[in-house]
Amino acid sequence: MTTRHVELAIVGAGPAGLSAALQAKAAGVNVVVIDENERPGGQIFRQPPAAFQIADKNRLGRDFARGRKLLDAVREAEICIESGITVWNATSSTLSCCRTDRSWDITSDAILLATGAYDRPVPLPGWTLPGVFTSGGVQTMLKSQRVLAGRRILLAGTGPLNLVLANQLAEAGATVVAVLELARPRLHELAALALGPWELLSDGIGYVTNLVRRNIPLMRGWTLIEARGSDHVESAVIGRVDRDWRSIKGTERVIEVDTICLGYGLVPSTELSRLIGCDHRYDAQLGGWVPTHDDYMESSIPSVFVAGDGSGVAGSLVAIEEGRIAGLRAAWRLRKIDDVAFRRLTAAPLKRLRQLNRFRAVLDGLSAPRAGLFERMTDDTVICRCEEASLGDCRQAVERGAVSLTELKPGLRVGMGMCQARICGPTLVEVVARLTGRTPSSIMPFTPRPPVKPIPLAALLKQEPVE
Amino acid sequence: MTISTRIDRGIQRGQQIRITVDGESIVAYEGETVAAALIAIDRRILRYTTKRNEPRSLYCGIGVCQECRMIIDGVSNTRACMTPVRAGMIVKTQQGIGE
Numbered sequence: 001m002t003t004r005h006v007e008l009a010i011v012g013a014g015p016a017g018l019s020a021a022l023q024a025k026a027a028g029v030n031v032v033v034i035d036e037n038e039r040p041g042g043q044i045f046r047q048p049p050a051a052f053q054i055a056d057k058n059r060l061g062r063d064f065a066r067g068r069k070l071l072d073a074v075r076e077a078e079i080c081i082e083s084g085i086t087v088w089n090a091t092s093s094t095l096s097c098c099r100t101d102r103s104w105d106i107t108s109d110a111i112l113l114a115t116g117a118y119d120r121p122v123p124l125p126g127w128t129l130p131g132v133f134t135s136g137g138v139q140t141m142l143k144s145q146r147v148l149a150g151r152r153i154l155l156a157g158t159g160p161l162n163l164v165l166a167n168q169l170a171e172a173g174a175t176v177v178a179v180l181e182l183a184r185p186r187l188h189e190l191a192a193l194a195l196g197p198w199e200l201l202s203d204g205i206g207y208v209t210n211l212v213r214r215n216i217p218l219m220r221g222w223t224l225i226e227a228r229g230s231d232h233v234e235s236a237v238i239g240r241v242d243r244d245w246r247s248i249k250g251t252e253r254v255i256e257v258d259t260i261c262l263g264y265g266l267v268p269s270t271e272l273s274r275l276i277g278c279d280h281r282y283d284a285q286l287g288g289w290v291p292t293h294d295d296y297m298e299s300s301i302p303s304v305f306v307a308g309d310g311s312g313v314a315g316s317l318v319a320i321e322e323g324r325i326a327g328l329r330a331a332w333r334l335r336k337i338d339d340v341a342f343r344r345l346t347a348a349p350l351k352r353l354r355q356l357n358r359f360r361a362v363l364d365g366l367s368a369p370r371a372g373l374f375e376r377m378t379d380d381t382v383i384c385r386c387e388e389a390s391l392g393d394c395r396q397a398v399e400r401g402a403v404s405l406t407e408l409k410p411g412l413r414v415g416m417g418m419c420q421a422r423i424c425g426p427t428l429v430e431v432v433a434r435l436t437g438r439t440p441s442s443i444m445p446f447t448p449r450p451p452v453k454p455i456p457l458a459a460l461l462k463q464e465p466v467e
Numbered sequence: 468m469t470i471s472t473r474i475d476r477g478i479q480r481g482q483q484i485r486i487t488v489d490g491e492s493i494v495a496y497e498g499e500t501v502a503a504a505l506i507a508i509d510r511r512i513l514r515y516t517t518k519r520n521e522p523r524s525l526y527c528g529i530g531v532c533q534e535c536r537m538i539i540d541g542v543s544n545t546r547a548c549m550t551p552v553r554a555g556m557i558v559k560t561q562q563g564i565g566e
Contacts, residue, residue, distance in 0.1 A: 036530060038551065043529060049498030049551070051481030118531045130511035130524030137528020137548075145503035146480075148472035149525075172474050231522045232511055269531075385526070385534060388518045418533035418544065423526075454533070454544060 002104040002464050006032045008330050009095055009108035011087050011272060014042020015316045016308025017114035018070055019323030020330070021079045023345070027331035032106065033081045034097060040074065040081050041067050042116055043136060044316045046144045061168065062203065063316070064143070070320070089450035090272045092301050096450070103459040110303040110330045113273050114323060117266035117287060117309035120369075121423045122157070123383050123391070124376035126227030127262070135263030139165050148174050150259025154236050156180040156224035157263040159367045163207035163218070165261060170214045177257055179211065180222040180238060182245045182264075182373070183366045197359060200317070225252060225376055227260050236260055246372030265367050266313045267426045271448040273299060273306055282441035285364035286312030288426050289445045296346070297326035303333055318356050321349040374430050383431065384424035386417020391431065398435040405432060405446050418454055421446040471507045484554035495552040502528070502535050502547035505558075513537050513547055514561035537561050 008024050010017045013035035024031045033040070039047045045067025048054055074081070088103075089096035095106045119134035126132065131150060135157065138149045142165075152175045155162045162179050170176045211218050219238075225247060226237040240251035266287055273291040274280060279300035280289045290312040291299050297307045307326040308319035325346050332342040377383070379392030389412040397408050405428050408414045414428060415421035421428075425446050433440040473480075473496075481497025488505065495504035502525050505513065512522040513535045526534040530549045539545040539558050543565025547558075 036549075048478075049481065051496070051498030053479035054477065055479065056477040118527055118529060121532075128521060128523060128526075130513075130522050133525060134527050137525060140528045141503060141506065141525075142474075145499060146474045146478050147499075147503045147507045148474065149506055151472065232524075385523075385532065388516055388521075418536065419531065423532050456542070 003094075003107055004104070005107045006030050007108065007334050008032075008110045008112065008327075009034065009106050010112040010114060011035075011095065012042065012114035012116055012308070012310065013037070013040035013081055013083070014114060014116050014308060014319065015045060015067075015070065016116075016310070016319040016323035016326070017042070017112065018074050018079070019320045020112050020114060020305075020307060020327030022073055022077055023324050023327030024331050025077055025079055027328065027336045029331050029334055029336050031079065033079060034085050034087060034095065034106070035081065035083050036086055038084050040083060041071060043140065045070065046140060047071070048144050048146065052146070061143070061164075066316070086453050086455060087272065088453055088455050090276050092276050092304050098451075098455040098459045101456055101458045102462050102464055103455065104463055110305065110333055111276075112305040112307060112326050112330060113291075113310055114306075114308045114319075114326075115269040115272060115310035117268045117313050118422070119262070120264040120267045120287070121427055122262065122264045122373060122376075123381050123427055124224065124226060125378055125381055126229070126233070128382055128385060129227050129229050129233050130231065131229065131233030131258060132227050132260045132262065135161050135165050135261040136266075138259075138261045139168065142168055142172060148172055149261075151175060152177060152257050153259040153261060154178060154180070154224070154238075154255065154257045155261045155263065156236075156238070157265070158182040159263060159265045160204065160207065162261065162263040163204075163211065165263065166216055167207060167210045167214070170216060176214070176216045177255060178217045178219050180224060181218060181220045182223050182241055182370075184221045184243065185366055189362060189366060197317070197355060200359065223247075223376075224260060224262070228254075233258055233260055241372060243370075244372045245370040246375055264369070264373070266309060268310050268313055269422070270310065270445075271420065271422070271452045273304075273310070274445065275448045275450065275452060276301060276304060278304060278306070280445075283312065284440070285361075285368045286314070288429060288440070295350070296329035297322055298329055303330070305330055314356075314360055318353065318360065321353040321356065324349040325353070369430070374427065374434070383427050384412070384414040384417065386419050386423070387413040389414045389424070394428070394431055395435060398432065403432070403436050404444065405429070408432070415446040420448065420452055472509075473507050484552065486552050486554070486556040486558055488558045489560055497552070499552050500548055501537065501539060501550045501552055501556070501558055504552055505547065512560065515563065517563040536565075538565055541566075
């Protein structure tokens with residue numbers, strides 16, 4: 001087995017991973033950042049492909065401008081970033097990497113998992129039809145590839161991403177029929193938001209006023225009930241919901257659309273922290289099961305750090321501060337900086353994190369999943385897309401005595417397909433909790449197994465790093 | 468001919484190339500992913516499922532869900548959203564678990 005050693009190995013070149021790398025490198029740590037995408041930036045700071053030339057970068061939005069600064073700093077600091085690489089296995093000191101048909105190991109004294117998050121999958125009738133996309137996926141297509149995923153588009157779900165995306169789609173020439181938002185903030189919640197950091201506040205006001213200016217209806221207290229069509233989306237059934245997000249019967253309407261974007265907030269990517277054996281806890285507001293960590297982002301395993309949305313969904317501003325703190329703590333663990341330097345350097349990021357967290361608590365309260373979120377599913381609705389297991393299949397398994405996710409596997413194969421439970425896992429925690437009358441925090445997530453992402457068998461035979 | 472949903476304002480794409488999709492030659496641009504080149508011309512069905520034989524397209528768009536897997540240059544289960552196009556690339560709609 002070919003191996004290479006570094007002091008700090010970081011998984012993920014998004015805001016958390018890159019911010020950590022900058023701090024660690026400045027402190028003298030030998031650091032490498034490994035990332036699955038072709039270019040660094042993660043999802044939020046995703047750049048267009050290198051072969052594209054963008055004449056007017058302002059069109060790519062505020063996040064892109066913020067990301068540009070970070071990416072410029074990373075280039076100036078000559079941070080070693082290895083792109084296009086899948087990490088398919090991990091221990092507390094080894095990362096197994098794969099690119100195309102080759103694999104190799106990187107060993108390290110410390111690891112930072114900055115693996116980010118992805119759109120929360122919420123099954124409902126018709127959600128597997130071509131033309132139903134996640135909002136994050138449609139935004140990626142738009143931001144990076146400069147391609148519209150459709151022409152007549154409905155957005156549904158909850159949270160700020162849909163507001164941002166609706167404006168971006170309209171700006172790019174699509175017809176945005178409406179944005180359906182599950183949450184209906186009360187006055188005191190809106191007042192609490194007004195105490196937030198200025199950049200987030202001005203972003204939020206900007207999104208809403210731009211929707212108004214473009215005549216895009218923002219329908220609060222509405223959601224998608226069903227996507228309809230033969231082999232692609234032709235219409236959407238929408239309806240009103242109550243404060244618990246339960247459907248109100250008799251309010252259904254059908255609208256013609258060719259594309260539906262579903263954005264229900266994000267769930268953290270935790271397969272590597274679970275594989276390594278870090279302790280996890282259930283926190284609905286942070287997206288479900290998340291790795292526990294101390295004030296300095298160190299997990300329950302010494303020298304294994306977590307930061308950014310992968311340690312609990314909180315957005316890019318929080319990710320940057322968490323990344324800085326984790327990078328500095330790793331440098332302290334590696335004895336590159338002493339206690340005094342550590343305290344001095346982390347004072348500002350820790351203070352900023354406290355400010356952001358106060359604001360976040362209010363936002364989370366608005367967008368965290370409520371009881372009705374998973375009630376649009378019918379027995380025929382597919383939950384596990386890979387193995388095509390439905391709610392009805394899971395109900396029968398529970399009636400036969402299954403009380404955990406592991407006990408659903410025999411017979412249904414849920415969570416054992418190509419995505420390795422990333423899509424069905426978060427939903428099944430909620431579904432099994434409901435079907436067995438328990439709380440989601442008592443339903444353990446699936447145990448990840450290597451390879452955590454599919455890799456070609458040929459890669460295991462050809463063990464050498466790419467040049 | 469379908470008009471593409473590529474946004475042209477303010478952007479210079481990479482070199483125009485051609486790829487073959489289910490035997491048909493289509494235009495793509497260097498830097499694009501296979502998924503983007505197909506979605507842009509309304510070719511949304513990327514595979515059919517094993518059990519229900521249902522059409523599937525891109526879903527997550529960031530390499531997580533594995534829904535967009537196609538047979539690309541002879542390799543089954545290749546994610547169209549993570550694979551950049553290359554001149555002369557052979558792409559096939561995947562049936563079930565592939566070839």
